[in-house]
Amino acid sequence: MHKLLTVFPEDIYIDIKAPIDKFINFMLQNWSPFFEAVSKSLQLFLNAIGSAVNAIPWWLLIIAVFFASYKVSKKISTSILYSALLFFIGVIGLFDMMYATLAIIIASVIISLLIGLPSGIVMSASKKISIFAVPVLDTMQTMPSFVYLIPAVMLLGLGNVPAVIATTIYALPPVIRLTSHGIRQVDVEVVEAAKAFGSTKMQILFKVQIPQALPTIMAGVNQTIMMAISMVVTCSMIGATGLGSEVIKGINRLESGRGFAAGIAIVIVAIILDRLTQGVFKKNE
Amino acid sequence: MLICVAALLISSGCTQQSEKIIFGDVGWDSMKFHNAVAMYIAETAYDLETEEISGSTPVTYGALKKGDIHLYMETWTDNIPAYSGDVQSGELIELGVNYDDNIQGLYVPRYVVEGDPSRGIEPLAPDLKMVEDLKNYKDVFTDPEDASKGRIYGSISGWEIDEIMRKKVEYYGLDEFYNYIDPGSDAALSASIAGAYEKGEPIVAYYWEPTWITGKYDLLLLEDAPYEESLYRQGKCECPSVRLTVCANPQFVKDNPEFVEFLSKYSTSSELTSKALMYINENNAEYADAAKWFLVEYDNLLDEWLPSDKAELVRGELLK
Numbered sequence: 130m131h132k133l134l135t136v137f138p139e140d141i142y143i144d145i146k147a148p149i150d151k152f153i154n155f156m157l158q159n160w161s162p163f164f165e166a167v168s169k170s171l172q173l174f175l176n177a178i179g180s181a182v183n184a185i186p187w188w189l190l191i192i193a194v195f196f197a198s199y200k201v202s203k204k205i206s207t208s209i210l211y212s213a214l215l216f217f218i219g220v221i222g223l224f225d226m227m228y229a230t231l232a233i234i235i236a237s238v239i240i241s242l243l244i245g246l247p248s249g250i251v252m253s254a255s256k257k258i259s260i261f262a263v264p265v266l267d268t269m270q271t272m273p274s275f276v277y278l279i280p281a282v283m284l285l286g287l288g289n290v291p292a293v294i295a296t297t298i299y300a301l302p303p304v305i306r307l308t309s310h311g312i313r314q315v316d317v318e319v320v321e322a323a324k325a326f327g328s329t330k331m332q333i334l335f336k337v338q339i340p341q342a343l344p345t346i347m348a349g350v351n352q353t354i355m356m357a358i359s360m361v362v363t364c365s366m367i368g369a370t371g372l373g374s375e376v377i378k379g380i381n382r383l384e385s386g387r388g389f390a391a392g393i394a395i396v397i398v399a400i401i402l403d404r405l406t407q408g409v410f411k412k413n414e
Numbered sequence: 415m416l417i418c419v420a421a422l423l424i425s426s427g428c429t430q431q432s433e434k435i436i437f438g439d440v441g442w443d444s445m446k447f448h449n450a451v452a453m454y455i456a457e458t459a460y461d462l463e464t465e466e467i468s469g470s471t472p473v474t475y476g477a478l479k480k481g482d483i484h485l486y487m488e489t490w491t492d493n494i495p496a497y498s499g500d501v502q503s504g505e506l507i508e509l510g511v512n513y514d515d516n517i518q519g520l521y522v523p524r525y526v527v528e529g530d531p532s533r534g535i536e537p538l539a540p541d542l543k544m545v546e547d548l549k550n551y552k553d554v555f556t557d558p559e560d561a562s563k564g565r566i567y568g569s570i571s572g573w574e575i576d577e578i579m580r581k582k583v584e585y586y587g588l589d590e591f592y593n594y595i596d597p598g599s600d601a602a603l604s605a606s607i608a609g610a611y612e613k614g615e616p617i618v619a620y621y622w623e624p625t626w627i628t629g630k631y632d633l634l635l636l637e638d639a640p641y642e643e644s645l646y647r648q649g650k651c652e653c654p655s656v657r658l659t660v661c662a663n664p665q666f667v668k669d670n671p672e673f674v675e676f677l678s679k680y681s682t683s684s685e686l687t688s689k690a691l692m693y694i695n696e697n698n699a700e701y702a703d704a705a706k707w708f709l710v711e712y713d714n715l716l717d718e719w720l721p722s723d724k725a726e727l728v729r730g731e732l733l734k
Contacts, residue, residue: 154612282605286606367597368597381573
């Protein structure tokens with residue numbers, strides 16, 4: 130009897146491992162044309178982004194960052210600092226790697242926004258949907274990524290495509306959450322006033338609620354970008370190219386210098402992207 | 415990776431009491447299995463407590479030299495650049511050879527060459543036999559990220575074999591036709607092979623035996639020129655068997671003379687190891703259960719490894 134109090138009863142064991150394995154095997158054997166199509170179209174999308182990013186010469190990118198940061202900060206010293214940091218990535222020989230990483234980040238962020246903004250709007254409109262959506266979003270953010278990375282590799286192959294999917298899964302929740310949150314927080318009286326003037330639901334949404342919620346939505350976008358950057362190294366464990374794979378190589382060969390160099394470059398990319406997007410939403414405030 | 419580092423840090427804080435023996439686990443099955451066998455013997459014959467710490471090779475290897483991990487049951491000596499130097503300088507003690515009849519190289523699923531009528535797979539590369547034959551089949555192994563070339567799934571960067579494989583690809587002029595891809599991690603490499611095999615797709619990848627992958631899937635090793643010591647490092651011939659040693663931290667060796675004597679006698683073979691791995695895969699068994707099954711099945715090993723009284727202790731425990 131006392132055993133029951135100290136040890137969890139073994140008799141009520143349920144095997145959830147085997148059914149999951151079976152399901153994944155089933156998908157592998159039967160749905161591979163579907164996954165192949167997904168993989169191919171994502172690959173095309175990624176290639177397009179990749180060539181667009183690569184078409185920007187290094188000096189143009191540095192100049193663009195200079196002007197963009199001047200626009201958001203209005204301080205010449207800040208602009209000089211950010212462009213110097215970017216220049217530094219080139220100096221330590223990682224500019225090409227950074228382009229590869231940027232392509233993955235940009236692709237994931239675009240997909241996240243395409244899915245996230247509409248989902249956030251839908252979620253804000255219905256309490257019922259949001260009751261179901263919240264735990265799903267929590268799972269996406271907390272499930273250890275390697276758990277779904279490995280089946281993703283089996284289904285979609287190794288390389289940048291599963292990396293974009295994994296990054297999207299992780300980076301999507303903040304933009305959905307904050308879009309929905311932002312729209313809900315819009316003053317009820319403002320919405321009532323718009324209604325009183327005879328606005329349709331769509332007009333209220335696009336002309337009142339979204340503009341009012343914009344700072345919060347932009348905070349979500351900023352968060353999504355940061356989350357995408359934080360997945361860079363994890364994704365390199367499934368063959369994504371760029372700065373993350375430099376970090377992994379540095380670790381695997383016990384070359385701390387190599388790891389730190391790539392790590393510093395990731396930090397610089399993160400800081401610049403963060404400050405620029407934050408600047409944009411602060412201006413909107 | 416982070417989890418492993420964290421696990422290491424946490425455990426290094428509480429490993430000061432020396433009774434507990436800490437085995438390094440670098441993640442592949444054969445090592446986990448040999449750990450399980452040695453752990454079972456440590457517990458039953460020598461009444462020692464055991465623990466296993468997982469991490470990547472560089473992380474656990476560093477811990478092994480420092481003494482936070484006490485021993486490796488299966489050291490892939492050729493894949494650790496610092497190994498021979500560390501053994502010579504006495505920072506590590508090599509206790510014996512676990513087995514040295516393993517294989518590594520470039521593999522393709524057998525159906526790529528011979529076809530598999532039962533699954534409706536046509537032989538896509540019927541004359542593929544040698545590594546250099548890959549030249550003719552770049553369109554079979556297309557790289558999804560670069561349609562103009564084929565893709566070779568390479569070794570994990572940082573392993574010694576990775577450099578050799580890269581040189582081999584160059585030496586045979588395959589770099590003109592193929593992209594040599596860094597899979598990023600051991601798990602991603604095996605997932606790629608398993609995924610391709612389940613789908614019945616062609617793949618050419620670096621892998622090694624014995625593993626559950628090579629046990630479960632029918633893979634064909636591409637042949638290469640016969641092994642010659644002077645050519646191997648340049649990737650111009652097949653890989654020799656790697657000496658898989660049992661090695662330990664010097665302090666641990668000093669503190670546990672009796673148990674170390676067993677470790678220095680510990681020796682198996684590639685065949686025995688793959689039988690055990692197959693048992694694990696077929697029965698969905700835990701490593702510890704496989705270790706018990708193994709010691710019952712190959713009972714004579716106990717006499718080779720242990721003094722008779724200790725062997726009887728283990729046998730008695732196995733009967734329970």
